[in-house]
Amino acid sequence: MEVKIFNNSTEIGNAAAEIIINKVNSKNDAILGLATGASPVPTYKKIIEEYNNGNVSFKDVKTFNLDEYCSIPASDRNSYYTFMHENLFNHIDIKEENVHVPNGNPENAEEYCAAYDESIVAAGGIDIQVLGIGRNGHIGFNEPADEFTAGTYKVKLTDSTIEANKIYFDHEEDVPRYAITMGVQSIINAKEIILIAEGKAKAQAIHDMIKGEISPACPASILQKHNNVHIFIDKDAASLL
Ligand code: PGA
Numbered sequence: 001m002e003v004k005i006f007n008n009s010t011e012i013g014n015a016a017a018e019i020i021i022n023k024v025n026s027k028n029d030a031i032l033g034l035a036t037g038a039s040p041v042p043t044y045k046k047i048i049e050e051y052n053n054g055n056v057s058f059k060d061v062k063t064f065n066l067d068e069y070c071s072i073p074a075s076d077r078n079s080y081y082t083f084m085h086e087n088l089f090n091h092i093d094i095k096e097e098n099v100h101v102p103n104g105n106p107e108n109a110e111e112y113c114a115a116y117d118e119s120i121v122a123a124g125g126i127d128i129q130v131l132g133i134g135r136n137g138h139i140g141f142n143e144p145a146d147e148f149t150a151g152t153y154k155v156k157l158t159d160s161t162i163e164a165n166k167i168y169f170d171h172e173e174d175v176p177r178y179a180i181t182m183g184v185q186s187i188i189n190a191k192e193i194i195l196i197a198e199g200k201a202k203a204q205a206i207h208d209m210i211k212g213e214i215s216p217a218c219p220a221s222i223l224q225k226h227n228n229v230h231i232f233i234d235k236d237a238a239s240l241l
Helices: 009-026 041-052 080-087 109-123 159-168 184-188 200-211 219-225
Strands: 002-006 031-034 062-065 067-069 128-131 153-156 178-181 192-197 229-234
Touching: 002 009, 009 041, 009 128, 009 192, 009 229, 062 080, 062 109, 067 080, 109 153, 109 178, 184 219, 192 200, 192 219, 200 219, 200 229
Parallel strands: 002 229, 031 062, 031 128, 128 192, 192 229
Antiparallel strands: 067 178, 153 178
């Protein structure tokens, strides 16, 4: 694991964006695995800036997002589909047909999830996966559990995750209780991973991910086994290392 500690979120975003842009410039049809949440927003901002400056094009890039809420439509202002369009896709030249955000309301979740994994494999696999980390060590919506998860699946969210997501919804009862998420195995199949975290609330999860034993009690700890991971964090998130 390469662990880099930065002064602020802008520096983190610039460093993460540089890796992604270099990849896309060396492989125009790169496959990007993308994440929602606050952590990757400065990265997406920097990517948009570089796109506007003519330094990168996404016209042949394909993206696969980690997860999506169940029970709200893609058009909902809180869907991850909306988030990705507002924070990135609407501002670059990516083709809508090359954008994949899981359908949060598939008719048959099992078949849909298997097909999502198959479409990643068929595209050639993810070149770079962007990740945040939950306060409980989750990656995607893979919550602490007894076993590491495999492929994409429908997950029941934990109270801790529902609590963290509450800020985005008007009423607590509106916060989705289920999501479709890539499994841990689908995530670590990526050739390169950038995990971004900021703030004291993430410090314990960062400590457990890097220094703890590899255990599904901290799903992110699986990244210790991956040979091409960048951990980009600020001083607060690094404060327990
Ligand atoms: P955040 O979420 O980037 O909004 O902190 C990360 C996560 O829960 O995976």
